[in-house]
Amino acid sequence: MHHSQESAHLPPLTLALGIILAGIPLAMGLISLLYTPFEPNLIIANAVSAPITPTHPLGGDYLGRDTLSRLMTGARITITMATMAITTATITAFALSATSVAALNTPTPSRTGQLTHKTITFLTNTLMGIPSLLLALAVVSILGGGIANTTIAITIMLVPGLTRVMQAALIQVYAEDYIKVAKTWGVSNINIALKHALPNAAPSIIVAIPIYMSAAILVEAGLSYLGLGVAPPTPSWGIMLNQSIPHINAQPMAAIAPATMIIFTILGLNLISDGLNQKLRGKK
Amino acid sequence: MSTPTIRIITKLVKNTLDALLLLLGVSVVVFSLLYLTPGNALLIQVGVGSDRALTESYQALFSLNTSPVIQYFEWLQGLLRGNFGVSYVYHAPVFTIVLHALGVTAAIASVAMIIAVGVSLPLGLYLGGSGSQVLRAPLSGIITLGVAVPQFLWGILLLYLFGNVFSAFVPGVYAPLSSILPMAMAGSSGNNAIPALAYLLAPALALALPAIAILSRYTYNSVRELNAQPFMLALQCRGIGGWQLLRRHTLRNLLVGYTSFSGILLIDLLAGSVLVEYIFNIPGLGNTLVTGIHQRDTLLVQGAVLYVAFLVVVINKITDGLYYILNPKLRRA
Numbered sequence: 001m002h003h004s005q006e007s008a009h010l011p012p013l014t015l016a017l018g019i020i021l022a023g024i025p026l027a028m029g030l031i032s033l034l035y036t037p038f039e040p041n042l043i044i045a046n047a048v049s050a051p052i053t054p055t056h057p058l059g060g061d062y063l064g065r066d067t068l069s070r071l072m073t074g075a076r077i078t079i080t081m082a083t084m085a086i087t088t089a090t091i092t093a094f095a096l097s098a099t100s101v102a103a104l105n106t107p108t109p110s111r112t113g114q115l116t117h118k119t120i121t122f123l124t125n126t127l128m129g130i131p132s133l134l135l136a137l138a139v140v141s142i143l144g145g146g147i148a149n150t151t152i153a154i155t156i157m158l159v160p161g162l163t164r165v166m167q168a169a170l171i172q173v174y175a176e177d178y179i180k181v182a183k184t185w186g187v188s189n190i191n192i193a194l195k196h197a198l199p200n201a202a203p204s205i206i207v208a209i210p211i212y213m214s215a216a217i218l219v220e221a222g223l224s225y226l227g228l229g230v231a232p233p234t235p236s237w238g239i240m241l242n243q244s245i246p247h248i249n250a251q252p253m254a255a256i257a258p259a260t261m262i263i264f265t266i267l268g269l270n271l272i273s274d275g276l277n278q279k280l281r282g283k284k
Numbered sequence: 285m286s287t288p289t290i291r292i293i294t295k296l297v298k299n300t301l302d303a304l305l306l307l308l309g310v311s312v313v314v315f316s317l318l319y320l321t322p323g324n325a326l327l328i329q330v331g332v333g334s335d336r337a338l339t340e341s342y343q344a345l346f347s348l349n350t351s352p353v354i355q356y357f358e359w360l361q362g363l364l365r366g367n368f369g370v371s372y373v374y375h376a377p378v379f380t381i382v383l384h385a386l387g388v389t390a391a392i393a394s395v396a397m398i399i400a401v402g403v404s405l406p407l408g409l410y411l412g413g414s415g416s417q418v419l420r421a422p423l424s425g426i427i428t429l430g431v432a433v434p435q436f437l438w439g440i441l442l443l444y445l446f447g448n449v450f451s452a453f454v455p456g457v458y459a460p461l462s463s464i465l466p467m468a469m470a471g472s473s474g475n476n477a478i479p480a481l482a483y484l485l486a487p488a489l490a491l492a493l494p495a496i497a498i499l500s501r502y503t504y505n506s507v508r509e510l511n512a513q514p515f516m517l518a519l520q521c522r523g524i525g526g527w528q529l530l531r532r533h534t535l536r537n538l539l540v541g542y543t544s545f546s547g548i549l550l551i552d553l554l555a556g557s558v559l560v561e562y563i564f565n566i567p568g569l570g571n572t573l574v575t576g577i578h579q580r581d582t583l584l585v586q587g588a589v590l591y592v593a594f595l596v597v598v599i600n601k602i603t604d605g606l607y608y609i610l611n612p613k614l615r616r617a
Contacts, residue, residue: 126309129593131555134573138317141577141585218434222559225436226574241440245563248444259437267432 015275018210022268025261029075038066040073040235049251061240061254062247070235071257077236079265081147082216085154086209092155093162094205096120098193101170105179120163127160136219140228150229154216162212169204173197203280210273214266221262237262299604303597310593311363314586315356363590369583373575378587381572386591389561389568393553395484396491400553401546403496408503409534412511424504430497436559439490443563446486487564491556495549502545506538540611547603551596 037056038044043064050060058067100120103113127135139153173179174197182192223229224238232239237258244254362369368378411420510516511534519525519533558570565571569588576584 122305122309125306126313129306129310129596130313130589131551131592131596133555133558134589134592137558137573137577138314138585138589141580141582142317222434222436225559226562228574228577245440249448255440259440262437263429263433266434267429270428270432 012275012279014271015279018268018271018273018275020268021264022272024268025075025265026079028072028261029079032069032072032076036066036069036072038069040069041065041233042069049247052253058257059251059253061244061251067240067254067257070240071237071261074235074237074240074258075261077147077230077234078217078220078238081151081154081220081230081236082213085151085158085216086213088155089158089162089212090205090209092159093166094193094198096124096159096163097166097170098197101167101174101197102189102193104171105174121167124160124163124167128164132157132161132215133219133222136223137226137228140223145223145228145231147230147234150220150223153223154219157219158212158216161215162208165208166201166205169201170197173200176200207273207277207280210269210276214269217262217265217269221258295608299601303601306597307594310597311360311590312356314590314593315359317582317586317589368587368590371576371581371584373579373581373584378583381584382569382587382591385567385569385572385588388566389554389557389570392484392488392560392566392568393491393550393557395488396495396553397546397550399488399492400495400499400549403492404499404503405542407496408500409507409530411500411504412507424501427497427501427504430493431501433494435491435494435553435556436563438493439487439560439563442486442490446482487557487560487566490560490563491553494556495553498549499542499546503538503542506541507534510534510537536610540607543606543610544603547599547606550599554592554595 044060044066045064048060048064049062050056050064052059056066056068058071061067061070097120100117103110103116106113130138136153136157139156140149143149143152179192179196182196187196220229220236221238221241224236225242227242230236230239232243240258241255244251244258248255359369366379368382370376371378371381374381407423411423516529516533519529524533554569557568558573560566561568561570562574569592573585573588575581576588
């Protein structure tokens with residue numbers, strides 16, 4: 001009895017906590033569109049390694065830039081990059097997985113269909129043979145750094161994993177009768193994928209997205225920390241870590257602040273995924 | 285030969301062929317790195333706008349004057365003989381450089397994996413067991429937090445703690461395992477042991493901590509699911525409990541999934557070591573890769589990525605094999 005009550009209450013709590021945690025950096029990023037205490041790259045003479053003061057609530061970094069302003073702008077840049085990457089990757093992965101699953105489920109077994117399915121699966125497996133951070137590194141080594149190239153690298157890194165998740169979900173959906181009925185009615189493949197398969201596979205896809213979003217944020221931070229992602233002085237969280245670690249004794253807050261933001265975001269997204277998983281599964 | 289033996293052999297052959305095909309695919313991806321990279325190391329070496337004859341002689345030296353397809357097959361042929369080319373930066377064979385770096389990474393990754401398994405298995409079993417209501421909530425809270433803190437943030441924190449707070453080592457200096465072990469043994473009575481071990485322990489811990497959290501959570505959930513099953517109750521009713529129940533039933537059921545999960549984590553650990561090695565300035569595979577990218581040493585990057593891909597495929601196949609061995613259901617099916 002007690003156990004079932006506990007799990008009935010769990011989803012909203014996990015979800016709420018996740019939304020609050022991930023909401024903090026999101027809110028900071030949104031506010032930074034309208035207002036930051038200082039220009040994020042402005043060097044202020046008396047803010048060099050400044051301690052926490054009312055003017056600089058998180059102090060200043062080794063060059064004398066306001067940490068809070070950089071943190072807010074960094075939130076905007078990191079979250080925008082991750083969102084763009086996850087959106088592009090999700091659409092690409094859906095197109096790939098729907099094509100590969102639909103190719104298998106033709107009314108009469110076809111050679112081309114088998115081949116399409118096998119090719120897409122092989123490509124996915126091949127790219128998954130390279131760990132995601134290394135795949136992103138390899139792409140960055142070709143394209144070079146910067147916001148746009150790093151976003152492309154993260155997108156490419158996300159596609160194979162998402163494709164696999166969606167393939168698994170779509171294979172189940174395509175085996176359902178309503179898909180077969182829609183086919184006999186002559187509904188086109190694209191309409192079947194978008195109007196029938198997508199809504200029914202949505203729960204599995206929605207649960208996976210926060211997890212891949214957190215992977216995107218982690219890899220952005222990692223690449224920028226290695227000096228291969230976003231180029232300084234652009235304030236992304238990874239760049240802030242990269243630049244503040246050598247001066248950690250003089251001004252620890254400049255490193256603690258972006259690290260905390262990363263942890264909040266990852267923890268929040270993990271909790272959101274857990275909560276959604278329980279909620280969507282519970283409803284089924 | 286009996287049918288099970290034939291089945292195992294067929295499976296083995298099929299798996300090996302699968303792995304080889306996958307590696308071939310990865311090799312094409314990795315080879316295309318060279319082709320897609322603008323401004324390659326050759327130009328850096330020769331200098332932009334330098335003598336045409338010099339450029340051509342360099343091109344011939346690295347056989348860059350033929351078609352990409354021919355170059356791919358030449359490169360592949362070289363790979364099979366262990367010839368990964370010569371690093372533009374280090375002027376040494378990529379194979380040797382990468383092999384050496386791999387040794388360093390492997391040492392840290394193995395220590396990390398031993399710590400991860402050693403801590404997560406008892407912790408997960410304890411949390412999943414019955415008599416731990418008080419500690420369950422705080423420990424699962426810590427575990428959830430541990431999953432969210434990535435390896436490289438642990439790395440930064442540990443570097444700061446070991447280097448600045450405990451003064452156990454000089455940050456950014458690397459001591460190879462071959463020098464740590466004698467120091468640790470000789471100094472086990474003196475003051476040298478702790479600093480010497482810190483060089484290895486700090487990066488290994490950075491890699492192990494998230495793995496501990498993930499594996500503990502997995503163990504904890506599996507044990508709870510397992511304990512809810514009727515056969516566990518039936519066994520307890522028959523008077524089987526304690527150590528015997530744990531060893532013969534809980535562990536045997538748990539280890540099937542745990543092993544394949546550890547395989548995935550080991551791969552994650554190898555990838556994560558790129559960042560951790562950079563933080564601790566360890567000359568492992570990850571640092572070699574980052575140096576290669578910074579210096580546009582494409583052959584070195586190719587070699588390092590290919591090595592990791594090879595390891596990933598091998599680890600995956602070993603995990604698959606272990607899964608098959610540990611799960612009798614699969615053998616009979």
